[in-house]
Amino acid sequence: xxxxxxxxxxxIDFLSIDKGKNLCDTSGFIKKAGxxxxxxxxxxxxxxxxxxxxxxxxxxxxxxxxxxxFNQNNINTDLMYKLKDRNTTFAFVSLMEDGERDFEFVRDAxxxxxxxxxxxxxxxxxxxxxxxxxAFLDGExxxxxxxxxxxALNNNKLISFDANYRDSLxxxxxxxxxxxxxxxxxxSDIVKLSEEEAYLISGRExxxxxxxxxxxxxxxxxxxxxxxxxxxLVTKDKxxxxxxxxxxxxxATGAGDAFMGAVxxxxxxxxNKNIEDIVKLANLVGxxxxxxxxxxxxxxxxxxxxxxxxxxxxxxxx
Numbered sequence: 575x576x577x578x579x580x581x582x583x584x585x586i587d588f589l590s591i592d593k594g595k596n597l598c599d600t601s602g603f604i605k606k607a608g609x610x611x612x613x614x615x616x617x618x619x620x621x622x623x624x625x626x627x628x629x630x631x632x633x634x635x636x637x638x639x640x641x642x643x644f645n646q647n648n649i650n651t652d653l654m655y656k657l658k659d660r661n662t663t664f665a666f667v668s669l670m671e672d673g674e675r676d677f678e679f680v681r682d683a684x685x686x687x688x689x690x691x692x693x694x695x696x697x698x699x700x701x702x703x704x705x706x707x708x709a710f711l712d713g714e715x716x717x718x719x720x721x722x723x724x725x726a727l728n729n730n731k732l733i734s735f736d737a738n739y740r741d742s743l744x745x746x747x748x749x750x751x752x753x754x755x756x757x758x759x760x761x762s763d764i765v766k767l768s769e770e771e772a773y774l775i776s777g778r779e780x781x782x783x784x785x786x787x788x789x790x791x792x793x794x795x796x797x798x799x800x801x802x803x804x805x806x807l808v809t810k811d812k813x814x815x816x817x818x819x820x821x822x823x824x825x826a827t828g829a830g831d832a833f834m835g836a837v838x839x840x841x842x843x844x845x846n847k848n849i850e851d852i853v854k855l856a857n858l859v860g861x862x863x864x865x866x867x868x869x870x871x872x873x874x875x876x877x878x879x880x881x882x883x884x885x886x887x888x889x890x891x892x
Contacts, residue, residue, distance in 0.1 A: 575622075587605075590602075794809070
């Protein structure tokens, strides 16, 4: 089984119980395991590869909850460190009526992952996934993030990157975020961006112009997700819009991470599979994830995907 390392933050998502209300007005929250790299790891595990989460949490009740949840989802936690005198990072999330989200972060433990902690354990992975929302903020995690990318490059490993922009984290420091994203886009085999991220990073005003610029930075495959329209697959030779099934959305949390996990697993497990078919199936995985509340528990297995895929003979499963 192929092994994937997902580096970055694991955190507690506190989801508002009042859909459509902002964080100021909500009356309470539900605790869920979260963090973009952890969500991708869950998708990878459910869909047929071995996921390893790499990051730091607090040595507290929330860190233990995350560890237990990851283990229950068959995510390897050997490189997940619980730090004394640090608090697990939180994200408070309100869901709007259209399923989109508003975030506020209370950050602590995730910033302290050092390269020394993981250096002796990083040679056994087939793909290195960089999808942290917090890694481009100041902290030791940022240094480790860059050192791990250099290791992967120098050892001819596959690299995937998902920007995961959060306005509440970078609204006052967008230039840093943009420049860091470009560093990763140029070195990655697979890049996934939302439409908004593509505009932000490229500085262009149309999807086509943004795609032309971003693919020129050096990545092999660029995927720009377009919500209900599906996703645009971009290579140096073409731009293809790949539509998705219309699915009623309850919560967008984790949908992009599930999409990313589905792309990664198919690329690792089905080397000769057409990239357009890979994206088409990943669209469906992401869409199904939006039909439930929360991230990890909403990500489907291949059996669940098949039930949604009846009649779609063009898609194949591993």
